[in-house]
Amino acid sequence: MDPVTHGLIGASASQSVVSKEQLRPAAIIGLVSAMLADLDVFITDPADPLLNIELHRQFSHSFVFIPVGALIASGLLWYFFRNKMSFKKLYALSFLGYATAGITDTFTSYGTKLFWPFLDSRFSWDLISVFDPLFSAVILGLVIFTHYKKNPKISWFVWPWIALYLSFAVLQQQRGKSVAKTIAKQQNHQIERLVVKPTLGNQLLWSIRYEAQDSLYANGVRLGLDAKVYSGESAPLLNWQQQYQQFKGTTLYEDIRRFDKLSEGYLIQHPDKNNIIGDGRYAMLPTDMSPLWGIKVDTSQPGKHLPFKTFREVTPAVKDAYLDMLLGK
Known part of the structure; x- marks a missing residue:
């Protein structure tokens, strides 16, 4: 979830339990605390590019880290609010704000390690995109209205809205998912795995990706009053264990294994870049098989970590195709 929405939800949580005199400090405390968890994006190692995405939404988003994260937030904010409330109350408000971070990230895709270090699985509902303006705008409106009316109870309406x-x-x-099953049946495909998630910023245009016969199939569907399907591309899933078997035991092989785990086994070869292995779940368009990110494989240097690359250029053609599908054209 985008940092601003994280902050707004955290602000709502903190300001919902204070008096009207403390609405502003509580909102700031909740906002900062909720956004603090995403500072994990700054944990990097130039020598190991995959470390950053492995640690994102990991320990800092875990339930077990909430008390620690709240303590860090309280320590950072104590200087600014020491004359307005006790440290105990500051910590409680920071706890409420920070606690929302990991949970709300599960609403999106990619996955969050809520039960780290006891469980290494990533949890993801795939229900909203990382940025959804309608979802965020209502929360922002309620936060502002709470301050305008100086009534903490108004912020309670954030939770029914969510x-x-x-x-x-x-x-x-x-x-x-129902549309996906229909598509697969028409193609005589037996779905082995299925990912259905909204495209960026809306609840109308959804991405369908399913695995069948060792290949990944992509389709878009506009879910208005009626469902309108946009047929997409397909690509074979990469059998990287076989293709790179000769490199077993090297850093190259281990990095592909790590990226395969992060991508939940949806690895494909980039259609336009032979040396790029991509995460087949994500593309600029729901019908496209050009991954948003991937690793660059250089078999001439198997002892070096693999670079992590992103491909997010929004060309006029991509923009027009996206808007056409979103508008049902």
């Missing part, structure tokens, strides 16, 4: 929006997203996702 529940309502997620319920609608679940309905849309189930519709998308």
